[in-house]
Amino acid sequence: MDYQDEKKARTQHVNAVIRDYMPTDAEFQKTLLEAMRYSIDAGGKRLRPIMLECTCQMYHGTGTIAGPFMAAIEMIHTSSLIHDDLPALDNDAMRRGRKTTHKVYGEAMAILAGDALMNYAYETACKAFSMAKPDQAASVAEALRVLSTKSGIYGMLGGQSCDVECEGRGLTEGQVEFINRYKTSALIEASLMIGGILAGAPEEDIRMLEEVGNKTGLAFQIMDDILDVTGSEAVLGKPVGSDVRNRKTTFVSLFGVSAAKARVELLSAQAMETFDHLSAKHDFLRCMLEELARRNR
Amino acid sequence: MDYQDEKKARTQHVNAVIRDYMPTDAEFQKTLLEAMRYSIDAGGKRLRPIMLECTCQMYHGTGTIAGPFMAAIEMIHTSSLIHDDLPALDNDAMRRGRKTTHKVYGEAMAILAGDALMNYAYETACKAFSMAKPDQAASVAEALRVLSTKSGIYGMLGGQSCDVECEGRGLTEGQVEFINRYKTSALIEASLMIGGILAGAPEEDIRMLEEVGNKTGLAFQIMDDILDVTGSEAVLGKPVGSDVRNRKTTFVSLFGVSAAKARVELLSAQAMETFDHLSAKHDFLRCMLEELARRNR
Numbered sequence: 001m002d003y004q005d006e007k008k009a010r011t012q013h014v015n016a017v018i019r020d021y022m023p024t025d026a027e028f029q030k031t032l033l034e035a036m037r038y039s040i041d042a043g044g045k046r047l048r049p050i051m052l053e054c055t056c057q058m059y060h061g062t063g064t065i066a067g068p069f070m071a072a073i074e075m076i077h078t079s080s081l082i083h084d085d086l087p088a089l090d091n092d093a094m095r096r097g098r099k100t101t102h103k104v105y106g107e108a109m110a111i112l113a114g115d116a117l118m119n120y121a122y123e124t125a126c127k128a129f130s131m132a133k134p135d136q137a138a139s140v141a142e143a144l145r146v147l148s149t150k151s152g153i154y155g156m157l158g159g160q161s162c163d164v165e166c167e168g169r170g171l172t173e174g175q176v177e178f179i180n181r182y183k184t185s186a187l188i189e190a191s192l193m194i195g196g197i198l199a200g201a202p203e204e205d206i207r208m209l210e211e212v213g214n215k216t217g218l219a220f221q222i223m224d225d226i227l228d229v230t231g232s233e234a235v236l237g238k239p240v241g242s243d244v245r246n247r248k249t250t251f252v253s254l255f256g257v258s259a260a261k262a263r264v265e266l267l268s269a270q271a272m273e274t275f276d277h278l279s280a281k282h283d284f285l286r287c288m289l290e291e292l293a294r295r296n297r
Numbered sequence: 298m299d300y301q302d303e304k305k306a307r308t309q310h311v312n313a314v315i316r317d318y319m320p321t322d323a324e325f326q327k328t329l330l331e332a333m334r335y336s337i338d339a340g341g342k343r344l345r346p347i348m349l350e351c352t353c354q355m356y357h358g359t360g361t362i363a364g365p366f367m368a369a370i371e372m373i374h375t376s377s378l379i380h381d382d383l384p385a386l387d388n389d390a391m392r393r394g395r396k397t398t399h400k401v402y403g404e405a406m407a408i409l410a411g412d413a414l415m416n417y418a419y420e421t422a423c424k425a426f427s428m429a430k431p432d433q434a435a436s437v438a439e440a441l442r443v444l445s446t447k448s449g450i451y452g453m454l455g456g457q458s459c460d461v462e463c464e465g466r467g468l469t470e471g472q473v474e475f476i477n478r479y480k481t482s483a484l485i486e487a488s489l490m491i492g493g494i495l496a497g498a499p500e501e502d503i504r505m506l507e508e509v510g511n512k513t514g515l516a517f518q519i520m521d522d523i524l525d526v527t528g529s530e531a532v533l534g535k536p537v538g539s540d541v542r543n544r545k546t547t548f549v550s551l552f553g554v555s556a557a558k559a560r561v562e563l564l565s566a567q568a569m570e571t572f573d574h575l576s577a578k579h580d581f582l583r584c585m586l587e588e589l590a591r592r593n594r
Contacts, residue, residue, distance in 0.1 A: 028475045029450055032458035036450075083412060088404035107385035108461045111408065115380060116454045118412065122419045123445040129438040137434060141426040144441075148420040153326055153333075157413045161329035164405045178325045 003287050007050075010284075014046040014053070014070060021071035021124050035105040035113035036120070039078050042096045047292060048073045051191040051285065055209065058282035061199025065136060068128040069143055069194050072121040076151050077187055079117035080160065082110055089164060090246070094239060122148070128198075136198075143194045150190035159183030163248075171249035177218070180251070184224075185217025201280070208274050212289065215271035219264045219293035225250035226260050268293035300584050304347075307581075311343045311350070311367060318368035318421050332402040332410035333417070336375050339393045344589060345370045345488040348582065352492025352506065355579035362433060365425040366440055366491050369418040373448050374484055376414035377457065379407055386461060387543070391536060419445070425495075433495075440491045447487035456480030460545075468546035474515070477548070481521075482514025498577070505571050509586065512568035516561045516590035522547035523557050565590035 001009070022040060026033045049070035056066040085092040085100040086107060093103050102110035125147060128140045149155060159182025166175060192209040201209070227236060228243045229252055243250050252260045271293060275286055298306070319337060323330045346367035353363040382389040382397040383404060390400050399407035422444060425437045446452060456479025463472060489506040498506070524533060525540045526549055540547050549557045568590060572583055 023450055026450075028459040028463075028472055029455035029479075031462050032450060032455065079412075083408055086405075086408065088408060108383075109458065111380055111383065111385060112454060112458045112461060114412070115376075115415065116450050116458070118415060119445060119449040119454060122441075123449050126438070126442045126445055129435075129442070137438065138426075141423065141434070141438070144419075145423045145426070148416060148423055152416040152420050153320055153323075153329060153413050157409060157416060158326035158329065161406065161409045161413070162325040164409060165328050166325075175325055182326075 003284065006284050007288070010050050010053070011046050014049045014074075017067050018046075018049065018071045018074055021068060021127075023120060031105065031109060032112055032116055035101055035109050036117050038104060039082050039101045039113060039117065040074070042078075042098060044074075044078075044096060046074060047288075048077055048187055048191040050288065051188065052195040054282055054285035054288070055192045055195025055201075056199045057195075058278075058280045058285060059196055059199035059201040059205075060280075061195070065128040065132050065140060066195065066198050068124045068126075068131070069147065069198065072125040072147060073187060073191055073194070075117045075121035075124065076147070076156070079114045079121070080156055082114040082117070084160065086110060090242070092239070092242070118151075121151075139197050139200060143197045146190055146193050146197065150186040150193075155182055155186035155190070157182075159186065166249070168247045169249070171254075173251075173254060176249055176251055176254065180218050180221040181214065184221040185214045188217040188220070189213030205278050205280070208278055212271050212275050212278075215267045215274070216289050216293050219267035219271065220295075222251045222260050222264050222267070223293070223295055225252045226257055226264070228252075229257060264294060300581065303581050304585070307347050307350070308343050311346045311371075314364050315343075315346065315368045315371055318365060318424075320417065328402065328406060329409055329413055332398055332406050333414050335401060336379050336398045336410060336414065337371070339375075339395060341371075341375075341393060343371060344585075345374055345484055347585065348485065348488040349492040351579055351582035351585070352489050352498075353496045354492075355575075355577045355582060356493055356496035356498040356502075358492070358496025362425040362429050362437060363492065363495050365421045365423075365428070366444065366495065369422040369444060370484060370488055370491070372414045372418035372421065373444070373453070376411045376418070377453055379411040379414070381457065383407060387539070389536070389539070415448075418448075436494050436497060440494045443487055443490050443494065447483040447490075452479055452483035452487070454479075456483065463546065465544045466546070468551075470548075470551060473546055473548055473551060477515050477518040478511065481518040482511045485514040485517070486510030502575050502577070505575055509568050509572050509575075512564045512571070513586050513590050516564035516568065517592075519548045519557050519561050519564070520590065520592055522549045523554055523561070525549075526554060561591060 022037060023033055052070050052073060053066050082101045084090050085095055086102055092100055101113055125144055129137060132140050159179050163179045163183055189210045192213045193206050196206050196209050225243060228240050231240050233239055272290060319334060320330055349367050349370060350363050379398045381387050382392055383399055389397055398410055422441055426434060429437050456476050460476045460480055486507045489510045490503050493503050493506050522540060525537050528537050530536055569587060
């Protein structure tokens with residue numbers, strides 16, 4: 001199968017896994033579940049669950065206990081998008097070519113839907129305990145630890161808070177890197193690490209997977225900032241120019257587009273070098289990480 | 298020790314436990330941590346962690362692995378208060394006698410602080426795995442499952458969403474009970490159940506603890522609605538009359554104050570009866586549950 005076909009097949013498979021783990025039973029909380037589903041169904045590339053599953057397969061993990069974590073990491077990612085789009089934060093009306101959650105369900109329900117998706121991510125990840133063989137329980141616990149750490153104040157949410165606090169102010173390169181590392185890289189690191197952990201990969205590999213995720217995420221975010229300057233709404237499915245409009249300091253605003261592109265190249269090359277030192281191989285995952293870091297050049 | 302002294306000592310102990318588990322290290326996410334601490338330090342009665350620890354002790358649990366869960370349940374509770382107070386939801390400026398989080402840190406930071414407290418609750422609860430003896434790991438996993446379920450769409454958040462959706466509309470008794478059961482009882486149920494689970498209490502007792510929590514929570518919520526009509530801001534530390542102002546249907550608005558008081562009595566009596574059927578005893582916890590259900594009569 002060529003890369004594009006495999007990506008399509010994997011995306012469909014991941015969509016089915018996520019759908020299986022989404023809640024359906026509702027009494028008087030129907031609208032909440034609808035708002036959660038609306039946001040999850042908006043699509044997106046499902047990068048994190050695909051990466052998680054690939055890494056698990058790379059170390060010959062069975063994949064069964066990966067399912068709940070694949071759904072969970074997409075729920076946490078989506079939760080952060082819902083809250084990020086709120087009027088008090090980025091105030092975005094469109095995302096992935098359609099109305100954002102608060103534009104459809106109102107602010108109160110969007111706040112709760114974000115909360116509920118984050119909480120349901122942990123509820124879902126916990127299901128892996130009942131699916132795990134006795135010798136896998138410790139790996140599930142470790143995966144849960146990584147998931148929560150990388151999503152929290154020393155991960156995604158820490159990055160978001162710095163991003164919010166620094167908006168409209170001049171930032172140093174260090175602060176921009178902090179935001180990118182936590183806001184974007186953290187969940188990519190978590191995806192790769194959790195896949196490895198659940199499959200029983202060597203500890204040294206987990207450390208290297210973290211580094212691969214970190215570099216890939218940084219490259220991805222800088223590319224995102226580049227596209228916000230050079231891209232078009234039609235291609236991206238979201239408004240461009242929002243960084244300038246919000247006076248956000250990015251790697252691009254600090255050093256310009258061509259320096260940013262060179263940084264993307266460097267980070268991507270470093271990520272690939274570390275990836276090639278892992279004790280296992282996975283051609284599709286390698287292509288995907290490379291595409292991710294360098295998309296739309 | 299008499300009841301009031303014991304309650305004071307237990308509250309101080311719980312405050313120390315929560316403080317120990319709150320995050321301190323920060324680089325560029327200092328304000329987020331400050332907002333989280335501001336909300337946690339606002340105090341409150343720490344009912345949930347105290348109940349959790351008492352139930353654990355009631356079944357001769359060591360209490361060590363209860364610590365992370367005591368902190369976690371208070372973090373989740375506090376997270377819900379921060380988001381509940383937001384302008385898009387209850388729009389409350391005061392809570393526990395001081396400014397609400399968004400009034401001090403702004404809406405964006407309050408949204409993120411609520412998210413961060415919820416996520417950190419799971420990060421904290423996960424710490425129990427590394428503290429657990431080998432034969433306790435399954436109990437920690439089960440406690441995590443209960444914590445996430447009771448906090449989510451089939452618990453606290455499900456209740457909040459129904460509450461938000463139904464605001465200003467006439468509700469049936471069934472809908473009011475749904476809101477109270479999920480919004481208020483769920484975390485009280487979780488506290489009692491988790492304490493029992495971590496101590497290895499019999500399954501039948503866990504089921505009864507859930508019922509005790511359910512009835513106590515319902516009584517507590519109806520009492521809260523009564524006090525919103527009959528109480529004063531000086532005593533409660535928060536504005537009264539908000540239910541009428543927001544045209545909220547409560548048990549009180551449906552059936553009046555004296556029927557509501559009778560319901561509180563009935564629920565409280567039922568909770569105590571079930572409590573007395575448990576295979577273990579705990580005098581302080583019994584007093585506390587009774588006080589909770591019938592406070593300020």
